[in-house]
Amino acid sequence: MTTMPPAAVAADPVETVAGTRTPLPRRRRERSVAASIALHGTLVVATFIALFPILWVVLSSIKPASEIRRTEVELFSSPTLDNYRRLLTETDFPTWFANSVVVAAFTMVIGIAMSATAGYALSRFNFPGKRGLMWVFLLTQMFPVAILIVPIYTIMANLGLIDTKLSLIIAYCTVAVPFCAWMLRGYFDTIPRELDEAAALDGLGPFSTFWRIILPLARPGLAVTAFYTFLTAWGEVAYAIAFMQGSDHYTLGAGLQQFVPQFSPRWELLTAGAVLITVPAAIVFFFAQRHLVAGLTAGGTKG
Amino acid sequence: MRKSFDKHWYAWAMVLPTVVVLGVLVFYPLVQGVWQSFTDLNESNQREEICTRILGGAETCEPNPDAARFVGLDNYVDILTGAQGSFWLQLTNTLVWTLACVTLHYGIGLGLAVILNRNFRFRGFYRVALILPWAVPSFVAAFAWRFIFDERFGIINGVLRAVGIDPVSWFEQRWTSLFTAIVANVWLGVPFMMVALLGGLQSINGDLYEAAEIDGATPWQRFVNITLPGLRPVSSTVILLGTIWTFNMFPIIYFVTRGQPAGSTEILVTGAYRAAFEGIRDYSLAATYGVLILSILVVYASAYKRMLAKQGEVF
Numbered sequence: 062m063t064t065m066p067p068a069a070v071a072a073d074p075v076e077t078v079a080g081t082r083t084p085l086p087r088r089r090r091e092r093s094v095a096a097s098i099a100l101h102g103t104l105v106v107a108t109f110i111a112l113f114p115i116l117w118v119v120l121s122s123i124k125p126a127s128e129i130r131r132t133e134v135e136l137f138s139s140p141t142l143d144n145y146r147r148l149l150t151e152t153d154f155p156t157w158f159a160n161s162v163v164v165a166a167f168t169m170v171i172g173i174a175m176s177a178t179a180g181y182a183l184s185r186f187n188f189p190g191k192r193g194l195m196w197v198f199l200l201t202q203m204f205p206v207a208i209l210i211v212p213i214y215t216i217m218a219n220l221g222l223i224d225t226k227l228s229l230i231i232a233y234c235t236v237a238v239p240f241c242a243w244m245l246r247g248y249f250d251t252i253p254r255e256l257d258e259a260a261a262l263d264g265l266g267p268f269s270t271f272w273r274i275i276l277p278l279a280r281p282g283l284a285v286t287a288f289y290t291f292l293t294a295w296g297e298v299a300y301a302i303a304f305m306q307g308s309d310h311y312t313l314g315a316g317l318q319q320f321v322p323q324f325s326p327r328w329e330l331l332t333a334g335a336v337l338i339t340v341p342a343a344i345v346f347f348f349a350q351r352h353l354v355a356g357l358t359a360g361g362t363k364g
Numbered sequence: 365m366r367k368s369f370d371k372h373w374y375a376w377a378m379v380l381p382t383v384v385v386l387g388v389l390v391f392y393p394l395v396q397g398v399w400q401s402f403t404d405l406n407e408s409n410q411r412e413e414i415c416t417r418i419l420g421g422a423e424t425c426e427p428n429p430d431a432a433r434f435v436g437l438d439n440y441v442d443i444l445t446g447a448q449g450s451f452w453l454q455l456t457n458t459l460v461w462t463l464a465c466v467t468l469h470y471g472i473g474l475g476l477a478v479i480l481n482r483n484f485r486f487r488g489f490y491r492v493a494l495i496l497p498w499a500v501p502s503f504v505a506a507f508a509w510r511f512i513f514d515e516r517f518g519i520i521n522g523v524l525r526a527v528g529i530d531p532v533s534w535f536e537q538r539w540t541s542l543f544t545a546i547v548a549n550v551w552l553g554v555p556f557m558m559v560a561l562l563g564g565l566q567s568i569n570g571d572l573y574e575a576a577e578i579d580g581a582t583p584w585q586r587f588v589n590i591t592l593p594g595l596r597p598v599s600s601t602v603i604l605l606g607t608i609w610t611f612n613m614f615p616i617i618y619f620v621t622r623g624q625p626a627g628s629t630e631i632l633v634t635g636a637y638r639a640a641f642e643g644i645r646d647y648s649l650a651a652t653y654g655v656l657i658l659s660i661l662v663v664y665a666s667a668y669k670r671m672l673a674k675q676g677e678v679f
Contacts, residue, residue: 092484100479107476108493114551117519118508134522175382182378189372194379202605203392203661204445205612207636208654211400211647213395215410235389238382250493267374296501299614303641314503318619321507328511346499350492353559 115339124334129328144333152307154334157316162341164226164312165294168233172290173283176238180245185257198239206299214303224306232300239295239316241286248282249275281352288349296341313338399650401439405432407645432648448649449635450627451656458631459541461549465610468550469602473557478591480558481565498555502514504617509548513620524526535624542629545620549613557602564598565591598673608661632657 092100121129123140148154183191213232214223222228252275260270276283298314305315317338320331409432415425441591442448469673480491497505512518513534521531535541568590592599614633621629623638630638640650 097484100482100484103475103479104490105492107472110551111494111497111555114505114508114512115496117512121511125442134519134526175385178378179382182375186372186375186378188375190376194383197386203388203608203612203658203665204390204394205633205636205654205657205661206614207391207640207650208397208632208658210637211394211640211650211654212396213389215396216389216393231385231389235385238385242382271378290397292499292501296503296615298503298618299637314501314615317503317507321510323622328514328517331507332511335507338504339500342501343496343499346496350495353495 070218075148118332118335121328122336124329125330128195129332132284144329147335148330148333148337150318152330153311153316154330154337156312157311158337160226161295161314161338164229164233165291167226167230168237168294169287169290169322171230172234172237172241173286175234176241176245176286176290177276177279178271179238179242181249181275183246184243184249185254186267195243198243201235201239210299210303213300217268217304223304224310229294229297229300229312232304233290233294233297236297237290241289244289245279245282245286248279252278255279259271284349284352288345288353291345292342295338384660394486397651397654400648401655402436403648404435404438405648405651407647410647430556435648439648440656443649443652443656449653450630450637451632451635453628453651454630454632454635457629458633461542461546461613461631462610464546464601464608465553465613466606468546469553469557469606470599471609472550472554474561476554476558477561477565478587480562495555495559497551498532498554498559502552502613503615503619505552506548506616509544509551510620513544513567516678535621537626538625541621541624545616545629549610549616550622552616553610555607556584557606560602561595564595568594600668604668607664611661612657 120136122144123142124138125141125143128135128138147178179194182188183195183343217223217228217232222231256278257270265273296314298318301312301315302318305311308316308319313334317331317334320327322333409428411428411431414428417423441449443451446452476494480487500508513520513531515521515531515535518534520534524531532540534544559666572590572594572662575585576590581589612633613631616638617623617629617631617634618637623630623634627635636650636653637655639646639653
């Protein structure tokens with residue numbers, strides 16, 4: 062797509078890897094008290110809105126069911142871990158969780174492997190079919206779930222894969238890989254080509270150059286890819302509901318909705334489940350977030 | 365040919381797995397989906413053969429007399445005239461939904477990015493806190509917002525009651541219902557925009573600002589004449605991607621409004637999904653929806669590209 066010179070990142074990827082420097086275009090100056098209050102005020106409000114839903118769900122999850130079903134607003138009332146105990150012992154939630162872990166982990170590993178190799182080839186080599194492939198990657202972003210899901214469902218059914226984790230892993234890779242390959246290609250572009258040339262002079266083949274020189278330098282990009290693929294698999298619902306049939310095969314996306322049927326939803330189980338689902342995502346996020354700005358923007362916006 | 369293979373085999377080897385998977389699981393299904401939209405395929409007529417097992421274990425198969433057949437443009441006519449489904453209502457919802465979400469994503473994301481690009485105390489904390497919604501899986505966020513807007517036990521109505529305003533039955537009216545979904549999606553989508561735009565801001569040369577300041581440009585002039593043009597490449601990409609993603613955003617509508625009241629807040633993607641997997645599974649109807657959605661997006665993307673090209677942007 063458009064060419065943006067990610068000056069700061071391109072100049073010195075190694076330094077960004079360490080995350081030690083965040084370039085600021087403007088130097089710090091004296092700011093008037095009023096401006097300062099306005100700035101922090103806006104940020105406090107924004108942060109409150111960003112965090113409040115998460116906080117509210119966490120607080121609700123430690124209320125007894127009877128307290129959730131009260132109309133008065135109370136932040137705390139007789140906190141208990143009973144919802145979690147019931148969720149983990151009386152429902153299929155642990156099975157769904159385990160299923161999701163397997164699916165997300167495999168999607169992440171396979172997705173990174175595929176998108177990193179493809180992204181590297183797109184970044185470094187001029188080969189016939191390259192431009193076409195780039196377009197295809199962009200085009201796949203446009204495919205609505207609605208047009209692919211039925212044919213993929215039929216293919217999976219013919220292969221006998223419906224109701225298996227493998228069907229979901231494959232489907233999620235097709236969703237995540239094009240975007241990740243695109244993003245990583247942009248990231249590889251910011252790593253100087255001279256490194257490849259030096260490696261070739263030292264007798265490294267293209268594959269070992271990729272594996273031993275480029276991949277270690279591309280860690281911020283890879284971290285973002287990992288985050289993205291994991292979250293894609295962890296949070297996907299449409300394929301999960303369509304493909305998985307028995308409750309013991311459900312992933313979290315398909316399972317959680319069972320707690321909130323149209324009538325008499327069980328918010329106490331849902332909120333506890335929501336917290337437990339978000340924790341692994343937040344952990345992955347925590348490791349990737351340092352790299353988010355550098356990795357995503359160097360890649361996602363360069364083409 | 366031989367020479368070309370020798371020269372490029374490793375590049376091809378590296379892209380091969382991706383190409384194979386995309387070919388088998390994106391393009392083959394795509395072709396099949398387009399084909400299905402011209403048939404009357406549904407749950408009951410999807411078998412091409414009917415096999416009967418006779419005593420002794422042998423199996424005889426004969427062609428299914430009721431198998432799905434080619435029906436030409438019937439599905440398209442049915443959908444566009446409103447004989448089946450409610451395409452135009454869902455299209456209106458989709459357009460309102462996409463426009464509102466993308467505008468708010470971009471506006472709020474840009475505002476926060478500009479603020480975060482300055483230097484001040486606790487900047488790191490704010491940055492992480494503001495990106496955090498991104499880490500919440502979308503269906504979890506959908507349920508969380510459904511819970512927050514819940515008519516009887518939700519905190520929004522709780523607060524309204526506490527300050528003496530009548531609680532709102534959010535999911536009983538089309539626009540209030542759609543509003544809840546938009547709020548949920550804006551909450552979820554702002555961090556991506558913010559991060560992308562923040563990266564764009566950091567790549568703008570700081571000298572430009574200094575030169576403008578020396579020339580006496582006001583902060584607003586600097587924003588309009590330096591920041592916005594400098595962000596152009598990033599903006600054009602994220603707006604295009606954001607529009608496509610929002611247009612196809614499935615879980616928020618599916619779980620927050622659930623189409624309530626009575627299917628009037630369904631967008632095209634959720635409408636297609638319900639056609640395919642709820643009630644009598646009408647696969648051909650869903651496929652037709654899919655083709656229409658894809659056509660709309662392709663037209664939009666090429667118009668967008670042309671518009672950028674006209675403004676001198678090389679896409």
